[in-house]
Amino acid sequence: MTRKSTLDGQVTTNWDASFAERTQSMMSSIIREILKLALQPDIISFAGGMPASELFLIREFEEACRYVLTHDGVRALQYGTTEGYPPLRQYLVEKMEEYDVPAEPENILLVNGSQQALDLVGRIFIDPGDFILTESPTYLGAIQSFRAHQTRFVTVPLDEDGIQTDKLEEVLERQPVKLIYVLPNFHNPAGVTMTLERRLKLVELAAKYGVFIVEDDPYGELRFEGQDITPLVVLHKENVLYLSTFSKTLSPGIRLGWIVAPRKIIAKLVQLKQGSDLHTSTFLQMVANDICQRGILRRHVKTIREVYRERRDAMLAAMEKHFPPSITWVRPEGGLFLWVQLPEHVDASEFLNVALQEKVAFVPGRAFYPDEGGKNAMRLTFATATPEKIEEGIKRLGRALEEAMSNE
Numbered sequence: 001m002t003r004k005s006t007l008d009g010q011v012t013t014n015w016d017a018s019f020a021e022r023t024q025s026m027m028s029s030i031i032r033e034i035l036k037l038a039l040q041p042d043i044i045s046f047a048g049g050m051p052a053s054e055l056f057l058i059r060e061f062e063e064a065c066r067y068v069l070t071h072d073g074v075r076a077l078q079y080g081t082t083e084g085y086p087p088l089r090q091y092l093v094e095k096m097e098e099y100d101v102p103a104e105p106e107n108i109l110l111v112n113g114s115q116q117a118l119d120l121v122g123r124i125f126i127d128p129g130d131f132i133l134t135e136s137p138t139y140l141g142a143i144q145s146f147r148a149h150q151t152r153f154v155t156v157p158l159d160e161d162g163i164q165t166d167k168l169e170e171v172l173e174r175q176p177v178k179l180i181y182v183l184p185n186f187h188n189p190a191g192v193t194m195t196l197e198r199r200l201k202l203v204e205l206a207a208k209y210g211v212f213i214v215e216d217d218p219y220g221e222l223r224f225e226g227q228d229i230t231p232l233v234v235l236h237k238e239n240v241l242y243l244s245t246f247s248k249t250l251s252p253g254i255r256l257g258w259i260v261a262p263r264k265i266i267a268k269l270v271q272l273k274q275g276s277d278l279h280t281s282t283f284l285q286m287v288a289n290d291i292c293q294r295g296i297l298r299r300h301v302k303t304i305r306e307v308y309r310e311r312r313d314a315m316l317a318a319m320e321k322h323f324p325p326s327i328t329w330v331r332p333e334g335g336l337f338l339w340v341q342l343p344e345h346v347d348a349s350e351f352l353n354v355a356l357q358e359k360v361a362f363v364p365g366r367a368f369y370p371d372e373g374g375k376n377a378m379r380l381t382f383a384t385a386t387p388e389k390i391e392e393g394i395k396r397l398g399r400a401l402e403e404a405m406s407n408e
Ligand SMILES: Cc1ncc(COP(=O)(O)O)c(C=O)c1O
Pocket: 049, 112, 113, 114, 115, 116, 139, 141, 183, 188, 216, 218, 244, 245, 246, 247, 252, 256, 257
């Protein structure tokens, strides 16, 4: 018998029977599937959650790599500590101080992006079957990550002021939860920011019910207007794990993020991370540290804020001009995303096919709900296209919407 010599070929093993039970509840990322389509050259994509790649600091990275290798090459290429490169931890202490977060180096753990933080946090808190409370909608990658721990979800809806805290207590009363996962600043996908009043209520209820909060904040630095609002970790120090990342400001490819938490929690996370990957790349931590210490990141954040503000404004103006009047959205004060509500009868997943024929892509809202919801919503990213492309893409989307709505 001839057998094709490929690892994926005619294998008789029943793989499904061998896979662990937790893999049954995992789903492939809809976003990844859409991104494949969106990569076609003639598509204008508002789908990805990526920063604008034309703004990457390639020359500065080149210089920082050379500097690190020349001045401290042995350390850069050797194993490092799990907690993170000490000067970068110190830098993050100072960065967190700007937001009044009273962290010390021992309160900070460097990780391979916030996504790893979500995985580690899930692993230290969640036993199979435990409940996590999330906003609805919420970050798709968190749903995926928590699902892998066989989590069950309860949700509380968002409005333009963030999680609806008046509905929260009733849910907590009904269903004990292990964690509350929220995105207070420039929410992904909803674009909204939680008000101080809601933040205060949220930490009050979390304390009353003895629940940890995971405060996921990848976009906080990308504020285009208005005032920063006090982070949850400042309002309620012992019960909040704060996560942030260099992905949206410096580069997602370097996979660098951090967790701020009480020492006891950091110690648990360190043990887990050790067993998982020993530590985050020393070399890349040193390169990022060099870029930060020279003030390059600080200047760069100012630049990208300006570029993204211009793109947000271009998208808002184009939507006013080209979308039918029954379509609504909330104006985000920062971040990367605009969340758009379609009329009840329009299914955004079906509408995506119409939009793709017009050569424009977005992410259907359904992807961001751990339970039912989001059928008639879509997430648009304004960060990656130029204002001209945004105008053209929104015009096409408006045309597709007219068509989809006239077919109902
Ligand atoms: C809310 C949120 N959390 C976490 C992440 C993961 O970011 P990182 O690249 O740091 O893993 C993202 C990325 O899009 C995000 O939007």
